[in-house]
Amino acid sequence: MTQWILKQFAPFEATWNERLFVRAVYGWFIVFQLIYFPSLSSIWGESSALIRYSAPNTWINNHVYILMYDLSLYRYAIALHVMAAFLSLFHFRGVFFFRITVWITGILLYFSGMPALNSGYLFMLLLALYTSVFTAKTNSPWLSSFSRMSLRTVVIQTYLVYVFSALYKVTSMQWLSGEALYYSLTNERFSWPFVAWFIEQIPLVLVVVLAYLLMAFQLFFPIWINWRLTRKQALWIGVSLHLFIGLFLFIWDFALAMMVPYLLFEKARRDD
Amino acid sequence: MKKRTALFVFFLTVVLLLGHFVLTGLYSFQMLPLPWQLRSLSNTYSAPFFHQNWKLFAPVVPEYSQQLYVRYYYNNDWTEFQDVSEKFGFGPTSKVEYVEQHICSGLSYQMANNMYWVNGQQRFDRVQQSLDYGRAVYFCERMLRFKGNIHPDSLQLQLHYKFDPINKLEESIDVEFPREEVKP
Numbered sequence: 048m049t050q051w052i053l054k055q056f057a058p059f060e061a062t063w064n065e066r067l068f069v070r071a072v073y074g075w076f077i078v079f080q081l082i083y084f085p086s087l088s089s090i091w092g093e094s095s096a097l098i099r100y101s102a103p104n105t106w107i108n109n110h111v112y113i114l115m116y117d118l119s120l121y122r123y124a125i126a127l128h129v130m131a132a133f134l135s136l137f138h139f140r141g142v143f144f145f146r147i148t149v150w151i152t153g154i155l156l157y158f159s160g161m162p163a164l165n166s167g168y169l170f171m172l173l174l175a176l177y178t179s180v181f182t183a184k185t186n187s188p189w190l191s192s193f194s195r196m197s198l199r200t201v202v203i204q205t206y207l208v209y210v211f212s213a214l215y216k217v218t219s220m221q222w223l224s225g226e227a228l229y230y231s232l233t234n235e236r237f238s239w240p241f242v243a244w245f246i247e248q249i250p251l252v253l254v255v256v257l258a259y260l261l262m263a264f265q266l267f268f269p270i271w272i273n274w275r276l277t278r279k280q281a282l283w284i285g286v287s288l289h290l291f292i293g294l295f296l297f298i299w300d301f302a303l304a305m306m307v308p309y310l311l312f313e314k315a316r317r318d319d
Numbered sequence: 320m321k322k323r324t325a326l327f328v329f330f331l332t333v334v335l336l337l338g339h340f341v342l343t344g345l346y347s348f349q350m351l352p353l354p355w356q357l358r359s360l361s362n363t364y365s366a367p368f369f370h371q372n373w374k375l376f377a378p379v380v381p382e383y384s385q386q387l388y389v390r391y392y393y394n395n396d397w398t399e400f401q402d403v404s405e406k407f408g409f410g411p412t413s414k415v416e417y418v419e420q421h422i423c424s425g426l427s428y429q430m431a432n433n434m435y436w437v438n439g440q441q442r443f444d445r446v447q448q449s450l451d452y453g454r455a456v457y458f459c460e461r462m463l464r465f466k467g468n469i470h471p472d473s474l475q476l477q478l479h480y481k482f483d484p485i486n487k488l489e490e491s492i493d494v495e496f497p498r499e500e501v502k503p
Contacts, residue, residue: 049322052329056320086414094465097418098454111367158367162421163414169371188320189328196332203340211347211373218350219378226485227380233483235384236411236420243483251485297412301375 059191061183065198066138068310069181072174073135075307076149079168079300080129090160091121097162114159121159128152135175138183146179167301170208174307177201198311205308206269213265222262225255237296264288272312282312339369347371384481385423388493389459391471391501400477400493403459407466415462422458425451426478430494443497456499473500 061069080087089096091114099115102108114120131148153172157164177200180193221227229251233243246254264271264284271281286309293302345353346365353361365371388400409415429452433445446452455476463469476496483489 049326053322053325055329056325083414086409089409089415089462089466090418094461096415096458096461096465098450098457107367154367157370163418165417166372166375173369173371188325192325192328192332196336200336203336207340207344207347208373211344212375212377214348215350215374215377221379222377226382227376229485230380230382231376233384234381235386235481236416247483298375299412 055192055195056188057191058186059182059184059194061138061181061194064310064313065181066183068198068201068307069138069178069183070136071307071310072171072178073132073146073149075171075303076132076153076175077129078303079171080125082299086163087125090163091118091125091156093118093121095121097160100158100161111154111158114155121156124152124155128156143179146175150175150179165298165301166208167298167304170204171304171307173204174201177204201308202311205311208305209265209268213262213268216262217266222258225251225258228258228261229254231296237298239295242295261288278312278314282309285309343369343371347373381424381427382482382484384483385420385427386479387419387423387426387455387459388477388479389463389474390477391463391469391474392498393469393471397475400475403462407462418458422451422455423478425449426455426476430478441494447497452496460501471501473498475499 083090088094095118100112102112114124128149131145131152134145135142135149150172153168153175157168157172177197179197180190181197182190182194185191185194216222216227219227221230229246232238232246232254235243238246264281268281268285271277272285286306289302289305292305293299296302342361342364345351345357345361346369386402387404389403389406390398390400392398404413404415404419407415426446429446429449433449435442435445456474459474459476460471463471463474475498478494478496480492480494481489482492
């Protein structure tokens, strides 16, 4: 145990997938702004169609919610956010400050555009914070241990997302009866017409089985992804599931966000 | 680095991370009954910086599809009801549609909890007092003004429901809200 702990402080050099993972985290924020560019002014601009929320008058709130009260600031916040995300794609000394900037400006944007954003955005904000201390190659014991720890934190956070999401499902009668999946896939907003048509044609028992498989996949995800026998299948199922959500349920930002940590599940590292 | 320092730093980091995950975990699982002090601590720690929500498609999914329609009084006439996001070219994948669905959910909640009937007539006065309704009117008025350069005197909202129950025929219902005067 002690030897393993001391190894965490040994010089660190990231593998290809770890470097790519960190780039994907910050690249996601740029892709988000590009995908949803036509809607941005309706969310954050001076022509925003979102009613402003109120928040308790505290020092932190007054700063976090500043964009809600001064819409003219949004273009500076977005410019800073995207510029910092772009610089965060690279691994250089001092990149920590740009990565923290992505996180802070991301929080400002989230709280001023909450009805337009889903849990995918929140997940990426957490990953941006965790990976801010990541250094691709270093001999410093501190930075080495922080880099290793940041990647492990991301993995634990991903496990928790799946497990919490599954817990909400297994405690819902609608999910246990399988109806929740039926209604998710036949909802006009969340589904292509042919997916809805297909779901209506197949026997309900198949939808129920699919719902249970989905809950089992999410609830025991940490086991599937770490067990040698199921690792490969879990990777394929997870990526396919999120591709399906992106392609057929129209939630691209969430789908891409959940696919990003899969880069870490590719076991390129052999020394830890 | 000294062995003792390394061990201390490692265990300190582990304890901090453990605390972080416990507090944010409790925050994101609000249905768990907890002593109020612990709930308050987890809420204070987690919001706004570690705010999270893992309830997409759970625990309950609406058993219907819904769309927000609007019509407005313009050039001495009422227009037809139109889907407010579709009218300005925002498709199902756009964030404007996502916002519209968020608004529809709020209105549906108000319909279920604050609409009532008197002598066979729907009454919306309690719905109209809600923030959800105000948000919907504001959304439509701002979309008309900024996306269509339309400045109507009055507008009216309609919520279009499509129920598609399992093994039953689908059914559509339109709920028209009272006309609203728009003040510039």
